[in-house]
Amino acid sequence: MTTPPARRGRPGYDLESLLQVAVKLFNERGYDGTSMEDLSRKLGITKSAIYHHVPSKEELLRLSVDRALDGLFEVAASTEQLDGRAIDRLEHLVRGSVLVLADRLPFVTLLLRVRGNTKVERSALARRREFDRFVTDLVKQAEAEGDVRPDIEPAVAARLLFGTVNSLIEWYRPRRGSSGAELADAVCKMAFDGLRA
């Protein structure tokens, strides 16, 4: 076996570390307000060094929002694999979504701020709507099975549920060693069983 040659000179960026910096900058200044020039200054590398990794700013946006959306759709897929009652699948979905949010916080934050000015943004919004329909259908099923209170419209219940989940980006900041599991517990307790003792 051979070992790869040691890297020379100052540490470079790979696509992953470049993406981490880009998503942070997009969240601070807005995607529209961030230029490749800003990004190259922040990274301390030339624009052509960035273009070595990625063809455009919009591609950085696509990779960033897909990081969030792929996480959410993996949870949706694992939810569909489950047997049993819809309410339990719904809880699995909410819990998993909080874990994705906690694990990929800057990517989910960016996704939730996307407003649809570019093709990538419109496509992200379309995937969000698809996810929302999945949630609403699950609430409807759970209500049909008698496990969700019938006095809240399923579409409203779905929005309140994910409104609560999404609002976490406003204040949740991960601590070292925390997986977001406690947070997911708290959200599920409040949303499904209520704060009342």
Add this chain to the structure above:
Amino acid sequence: MTTPPARRGRPGYDLESLLQVAVKLFNERGYDGTSMEDLSRKLGITKSAIYHHVPSKEELLRLSVDRALDGLFEVAASTEQLDGRAIDRLEHLVRGSVLVLADRLPFVTLLLRVRGNTKVERSALARRREFDRFVTDLVKQAEAEGDVRPDIEPAVAARLLFGTVNSLIEWYRPRRGSSGAELADAVCKMAFDGLRA
């Protein structure tokens, strides 16, 4: 009794209607991204006609966020007047806050997007923190009285509650004749008693 003379020429703006247009524009383009020039173009009046009503763009921001904050603090004040258990006062506070949000949607939306770059913004953030402390104290009291589940930290419960309330700005659009009371009901049902049947 005398009647005021009829207004001449094209309809003008009073401070209130000017504010309605300004807050809409701030929400669309961001406060920083909106100039008095933009506002005068949108209104179809000169900048000096705007300055007749209000001395600066920052004053428009102050009036707008105060419209939201004053509503929330009126609800807090009426909550403090109530006797009885803290959980009931907390529910009164949540319900009243949803009604303020539904009634003053563009103003609350602007308030929740304020990030603190100017004196007015910093002062708005300070009042928001004061409101948050009020909520957290009420959750603590309710927990001490045994009415809130003890397995969620009061500060987390307070944030989840108002995360749910604040998330309404993302999707709620008032309909004619709707007071937001149904929405307030749905929020209180989910947050205090849970979605589970």
